[in-house]
Amino acid sequence: GHEFFSSTDQIAQLYGKTKELLKVFSQCNDAENVETIKSVLPNLLFSYSDSENPEEAMRNPVAAYRLLRQMRNDLIYIVNQPNLYQLLEIPQLEDLDGAASGLIRLQEIYKLHPEDITKETSLNADEAYNVGLVAYDEEKFQHAFLWFLYSLDRLTEYSTTTEEELLHYLSSSVYHFGSLSVAIYFSQELLNLDPSNDEARAQLNRLLHLQSNPDIFTLNTESSNYETLCRGEVDERTSKRQRALSCRYSTGEGNPRLMYAPVKEEVEWDEPQIIRYHDIISDREIEFLKNISRPQLSRSEIYVSGNNKLSKLRVSQSVFLGESPEEARVSQKIADATGLSMESAETLLVQNYGIGGAFEQHIDALETVNDRIATCLIYMNDVEIGGATVFPKFGVAVQPKKGSAVFWYNLLRNGEVNWNTEHAGCPVLVGNKWVANKWIHEIGQEFRRPCSLSDWE
Ligand SMILES: O=C(O)CCC(=O)C(=O)O
Ligand SMILES: [Fe+2]
Numbered sequence: 001g002h003e004f005f006s007s008t009d010q011i012a013q014l015y016g017k018t019k020e021l022l023k024v025f026s027q028c029n030d031a032e033n034v035e036t037i038k039s040v041l042p043n044l045l046f047s048y049s050d051s052e053n054p055e056e057a058m059r060n061p062v063a064a065y066r067l068l069r070q071m072r073n074d075l076i077y078i079v080n081q082p083n084l085y086q087l088l089e090i091p092q093l094e095d096l097d098g099a100a101s102g103l104i105r106l107q108e109i110y111k112l113h114p115e116d117i118t119k120e121t122s123l124n125a126d127e128a129y130n131v132g133l134v135a136y137d138e139e140k141f142q143h144a145f146l147w148f149l150y151s152l153d154r155l156t157e158y159s160t161t162t163e164e165e166l167l168h169y170l171s172s173s174v175y176h177f178g179s180l181s182v183a184i185y186f187s188q189e190l191l192n193l194d195p196s197n198d199e200a201r202a203q204l205n206r207l208l209h210l211q212s213n214p215d216i217f218t219l220n221t222e223s224s225n226y227e228t229l230c231r232g233e234v235d236e237r238t239s240k241r242q243r244a245l246s247c248r249y250s251t252g253e254g255n256p257r258l259m260y261a262p263v264k265e266e267v268e269w270d271e272p273q274i275i276r277y278h279d280i281i282s283d284r285e286i287e288f289l290k291n292i293s294r295p296q297l298s299r300s301e302i303y304v305s306g307n308n309k310l311s312k313l314r315v316s317q318s319v320f321l322g323e324s325p326e327e328a329r330v331s332q333k334i335a336d337a338t339g340l341s342m343e344s345a346e347t348l349l350v351q352n353y354g355i356g357g358a359f360e361q362h363i364d365a366l367e368t369v370n371d372r373i374a375t376c377l378i379y380m381n382d383v384e385i386g387g388a389t390v391f392p393k394f395g396v397a398v399q400p401k402k403g404s405a406v407f408w409y410n411l412l413r414n415g416e417v418n419w420n421t422e423h424a425g426c427p428v429l430v431g432n433k434w435v436a437n438k439w440i441h442e443i444g445q446e447f448r449r450p451c452s453l454s455d456w457e
Helices: 007-028 034-048 061-079 095-109 125-139 141-153 165-179 179-192 197-210 225-230 240-244 283-296 325-338
Strands: 248-249 263-270 273-278 302-304 307-309 316-320 349-353 357-360 372-379 390-391 396-398 405-410 423-425 428-430 434-441
Touching: 007 061, 007 283, 007 428, 034 061, 034 405, 061 125, 061 428, 095 125, 095 141, 095 225, 125 141, 125 165, 141 165, 165 179, 179 197, 179 307, 225 390, 225 396, 263 325, 263 396, 273 396, 283 349, 283 434, 325 372, 325 405, 325 434, 349 390
Parallel strands: none
Antiparallel strands: 248 263, 263 273, 273 405, 302 307, 316 349, 349 434, 357 423, 372 405, 372 434, 390 396, 390 423
């Protein structure tokens, strides 16, 4: 079936359609089971705010996760009424888990407690429990523990989650990340609640045989360079090297198309060069690209030793556009700005990220003949928080800016892969993220970027 969690835009589309569907049901009078449906409709409708624009509703990943759960419940409810046709695709359990996994990724990278990430939108006990279980499955025991604690705090008589389940998982997750005495505490609580629980008694006895006591509230996951860059903690450009970087108007050495509309170039980094072109694509072109891509989006894959496959390392949906006058126009602008030939370039890959959606470190080069000599990455919107493109090998974070594009060479002049161009798309903490990639290949650049035998250029 269809996947939702890997593209916030897909969730937004479903949200819009679900609202419509509920409205239609609330107005129809002839369906047989309409009375039952009608009796619950006010409740369902109530939770879908009328004034809210679906895309806007997705800017907060916690809200997006809640809505996904809620739409699943509501749509399942509707489909279970006889005589009502299901017109919409129902989010699957995999979507809820994928969304929860996105929230955990955000917590890890941006070092957030459940209370931090739910400041705007809180989760109820059941929703939090589900996030905890996903963290537990991913062996992120400290995060799991904190979510179970959060869930325990919010337990009510309406919760499906039970205190026993939570105590069990609290004990077990805290045990895994190291605090034995706290594990013992929760195990004891569980036994107090239900003295006949033999499994809990055995567990408590096992725990009582062990000892240790670390700090259980400090989020101390090891950070890679990628993660520190995403958080904006380091960025080498803030050092004195920045002064060497510049901004200029380029007329492409006399290119007639640029004479009257020069491109604004900014050097984001000098070695290897990373160049930002400002205002390379207009808002209208962006809307057009989004609209043609939307119905064609599907989960992005990663390329590993000759094969494409789905991976948690890349949570987004994308589509390679077909050839069209609009695609060609964007291509031409990139050709003008970079001075490179688009003869063997791929068509634009339009990409929308999901809940906590990211693309972890990778290189764009495929290590094949006629390889991807360069990348031009177009930002189709501003991202409120997170979502930077980062280069861990030299410590630069580039923030998306609507209408701009960044450009770099993936290959050295001698044709070898430049491993320093390794980069990542950080998870989107607040907002949505649309980008479009133009991958430019070697064939056609012979006279534009002459090759060299040196092994460092
Ligand atoms: O989204 C980003 O910032 C990076 C995307 C990227 O590296 C890619 O699609 O190859
Ligand atoms: Fe990339």
